[in-house]
Amino acid sequence: MASNAKEKTCLLNLPLELRLQIFHAYFKVEGGYVYDTESDSLKTADNRPIELSLMSTCRSIANETRHLPLSINTIRFSTLYRxxxxxxxxxxxxxxxxxxxxxxxxxxxxxxxxxxxxxxxxxxxxxxxxxxxxxxxxxxxxxxxxxxxxxxxxxxxxxxxxxxxxxxxxxxxxxxxxxxxxxxxxxxxxxxxxxxxxxxxxxxxxxxxxxxxxxxxxxxxxxxxxxxxxxxxxxxxxxxxxxxxxxxxxxxxxxxxxxxxxxxxxxxxxxxxxxxxxxxxxxxxxxxxxxxxxxxxxxxxYTPNWRYGDDxxxxxxxxxxxxxxxxxxxHNSYGVRCREKIRFSAVANSIRFLQRRICADQRTHIRSLVLYEDLPSVSTPSCHMLGLAPFFKENPLLRVERHADWLKCTGADIDNPWDVAAHFQLGWDTKGKLWKGEITLRLAHWLVDALAITDAGIPAEAFTFILESGPHVVYCTDIFQRFVLRDVAWCEAFKALTRSEHFDPDSSEWEQVRPILLQDEEVEALGHLMYRTSPILRCDFNTGVAWDFEAVVKDTEGLDSRGWLQVWRERFAEGDLPGRILLPSDLTYESQVADYYEIQTEDDYLRPRRTDEEETLLADG
Incomplete structure (x- = not known):
């Protein structure tokens, strides 16, 4: 007992600067803290419980260190599936x-x-x-x-x-x-x-x-x-x-x-x-x-009957x-079956945790949140950052990074469940894909909503949205250049032709084009990402060189609005797969749908379930 008291006294008698260095080394965890779905708590990046026992040694140490765990460790959240x-x-x-x-x-x-x-x-x-x-x-x-x-x-x-x-x-x-x-x-x-x-x-x-x-x-x-x-x-x-x-x-x-x-x-x-x-x-x-x-x-x-054929x-x-x-x-209830895995966003996950599991005083200690939108989630996730506005107000030192996987999250396409079941049941050769008509629009939605955080009072310097390509930098660079920048150029060309009264804004064809073109704020947001003119938007791939929209004007100014609409639609038919772009070969259809669906074969759901005792005996061999 005396020995313990002496050790505590020695530690407390050290200069404050040195004590803080020791405390920092003790509480700092490599990889920071990560939200664990199963326990509904924070753990270390290698899935261990957070070690805080030093804080319980004495009141003085507790007072000096109570802010450290949350202030020196980044807290990470991903999309939430239960x-x-x-x-x-x-x-x-x-x-x-x-x-x-x-x-x-x-x-x-x-x-x-x-x-x-x-x-x-x-x-x-x-x-x-x-x-x-x-x-x-x-x-x-x-x-x-x-x-x-x-x-x-x-x-x-x-x-x-x-x-x-x-x-x-x-x-x-x-x-x-x-x-x-x-x-x-x-x-x-x-x-x-x-x-x-x-x-x-x-x-x-x-x-x-x-x-x-x-x-x-x-x-x-x-x-x-x-x-x-x-x-x-x-x-x-x-x-x-x-x-x-x-x-x-x-x-x-x-x-x-x-x-x-x-x-x-x-x-x-x-x-x-x-x-x-x-x-x-x-x-x-x-x-x-x-x-x-x-x-x-x-x-x-399950697979619909009509997918099998008439016999x-x-x-x-x-x-x-x-x-x-x-x-x-x-359809008959047999064969491969699937049901959805439906997720809440990483932002929604973090808001719930901050509101319910961390008190207001502790929240003011947090300095860094990193939110990984790794997979699709519900309820227009692009705008969810606005829900964090109250936390920025109570904690001006808070900084947040929101990462979004372009191919798996913001650009992902979720097939209907019966088609997923049919793919596995009938052995279809389905490929992972993106839809040409949706690539730019989906990306623009996320960028515009990310920039809107300043309207909610969140300082621009306190938040960064990072569009990630992961291991597919070359692929994302290519589709941004070929499709996103092309769509921007065509949008600018259409507006230029309308301003010059080449098109009649009251025509039915003009009204068909307008909704599928980028809006002004979407073009502006894409420009911020491309030229890095906003402190909020970042990406980890090369955004390329802008297309010359005046060249598009020159090529299409001889067309009336009906002809222009036809040429606009034809751009979706380019390539081997009309309307679609194949994903990189490692992003197979099977790996995609495994993220979105729970999939079972007949053996999985018809085989009698073993008891815990049987599982133990089988494991012991």
């Missing part, structure tokens, strides 16, 4: 994506009620959104008239007349009050893919990507600007036109009545970077009448798995 959260992540993506499109649809349906004063109020907060709304108001009313003509035919049918609020057909017939964009979402992910359906559900993990493309065709700005603009616009409409707003709500959701549901509807959108509770998602699904969706992300998917004997025995999809006329 099998027990599969339905939570999938349904969160469903609710968030569906509510985003639903808000947009509501705005466009009743935006004609906006007065000049209401538009002025909107413009004060969201000028770009208000400007785009004025254009959409006119176009969407024409669009609604065309769609309603078709829906009137459907409403005259017997099925629609039997729909009662809360009744069997109500959820389906609700689609007839909305635009085809919502009808598509409800069809692919809600009404199809269920045990009663004759159709297939698509990948839940990819739903937010489809949602982003749709909203981008209508609105300009960052993902968060669009969402915030829609919510604020609806709030203005609810405040100034409550009767009309309520009537449209009841038309689409007859079960929603009174003032409270209107407030719930406007505030329905979760923050994109949340990892919500199961109860909150189930409540939202109830409000949106999506209550039958919860089990769908957890379902196993398939469809009466083979079914397995007895309670999660199996047994739709008789669709």
């Amino acid at each position: 099998e027990e959260w599969r339905s939570l992540a999938g349904c969160f993506n469903m609710v968030k994506s569906y509510s985003r499109i639903l808000l947009s649809d509501f705005v466009l349906h009743i935006a004609h009620l906006m007065t000049a004063d209401m538009l002025a109020q909107l413009a004060l907060q969201y000028p770009k959104f208000e400007s785009r709304l004025r254009l959409n108001m006119v176009q969407h009313q024409d669009y609604i008239a065309e769609v309603d003509e078709f829906k009137d035919l459907y409403r005259s049918g017997e099925r629609v007349s039997s729909a009662e609020p809360g009744g069997e057909n109500h959820a389906y017939n609700m689609r007839l009050t909305l635009c085809p964009s919502i009808d598509n979402i409800l069809g692919m992910y809600v009404h199809e893919g269920t045990l009663e359906s004759r159709e297939y559900s698509s990948a839940f993990a990819a739903l937010d990507t489809e949602c982003t493309y749709h909203l981008r065709e209508l609105w300009t700005g960052t993902s968060w600007e669009i969402d915030s603009g829609l919510s604020y616009c609806l709030q203005i409409l609810a405040d100034h036109k409550p009767i009309e707003f309520g009537n449209h709500m009841v038309k689409s959701f007859p079960c929603w009545t009174g003032e409270r549901p209107i407030k719930e509807f406007i505030g329905l959108g979760f923050k994109p970077w949340e990892i919500p509770s199961e109860s909150s998602i189930l409540d939202a699904m109830r409000l949106l009448q999506l209550s039958d969706v919860w089990k769908l992300p957890d379902m196993w998917h 398939l004997a469809i009466n083979r025995l079914r397995n007895t798995d309670p999660y199996a999809d047994r739709r008789d006329e669709l």
Whole structure:
């Protein structure tokens, strides 16, 4: 006991500078701290518990060192996958994506009620959104008239007349009050893919990507600007036109009545970077009448009958798995099967941990976070950095690096589950690929949203977004030069031809081109990455040399808008695989889908499971 006291006294009697060097050497860990999913805690980079016992030797040492572990060690988070959260992540993506499109649809349906004063109020907060709304108001009313003509035919049918609020057909017939964009979402992910359906559900993990493309065709700005603009616009409409707003709500959701549901509807959108509770998602699904969706992300998917050919004997025995999809006329539950691995982003993972596992005082000690977006995640992950804004405010010394894998995350394409099952079951020679029409758009979304962090009060010098090629530097350099910079040049050429009145902005062809071209802020963001003119954006490959857009102008100025659109589309057909680019040979299709899907053969799921005792005996040999 005396010896221990003497040792402590000797240590404490050392000069402060020397003591700090000793403490630093003790607490500093090679590789820093890494979030461990299984234990929901931080560990060392080599998966060992963090050693902090020195802090418990005496109060003086504890006071001198309490800030050191978190201040001298970088904390790393990756995308978060938990099998027990599969339905939570999938349904969160469903609710968030569906509510985003639903808000947009509501705005466009009743935006004609906006007065000049209401538009002025909107413009004060969201000028770009208000400007785009004025254009959409006119176009969407024409669009609604065309769609309603078709829906009137459907409403005259017997099925629609039997729909009662809360009744069997109500959820389906609700689609007839909305635009085809919502009808598509409800069809692919809600009404199809269920045990009663004759159709297939698509990948839940990819739903937010489809949602982003749709909203981008209508609105300009960052993902968060669009969402915030829609919510604020609806709030203005609810405040100034409550009767009309309520009537449209009841038309689409007859079960929603009174003032409270209107407030719930406007505030329905979760923050994109949340990892919500199961109860909150189930409540939202109830409000949106999506209550039958919860089990769908957890379902196993098999090869559809029609993938086998006409001579398939469809009466083979079914397995007895309670999660199996047994739709008789669709496919039989045998052969290779798969189900999704659905992830939350590294940013969402870090926010949850910082909020729930580290107190406010400890958070102020943190100096460095490194976030690895290594695989696709739910709920528009490109904008999730905004969720860290409160932590920068409470800790001005915080610095964050966000790494995104271009080929596995930002540019990744997730195939539908039944196609994945068919690939393994039928031995398809499927190759890993990128889609030419999406490479630049997906990358631009991430860059624009990364730059938006300054709008949330995050200092530019405190955050870096790093686009990574990993071991594929040459490949990424090549596709950036050949496709990304080409798309930028064609976009600039189109704008130049429009400014010179070569094209008619009122033509149908012009309207077909505009949504698929890069927006001004996207071109600007790509320029920042290429020329390194922003302290926020970085990449680990060569961004090449810009194409001469004036050469594109010269080559295409003899075309009218119809001809220009045709040439624009032809660029996707170049190469051996029209519309696609093969990934590097080491990024095989099998390795890709193994990241996105849990895959089992019949032997895997029909073989009797061994007991723990049997496993032990087998291991002992």
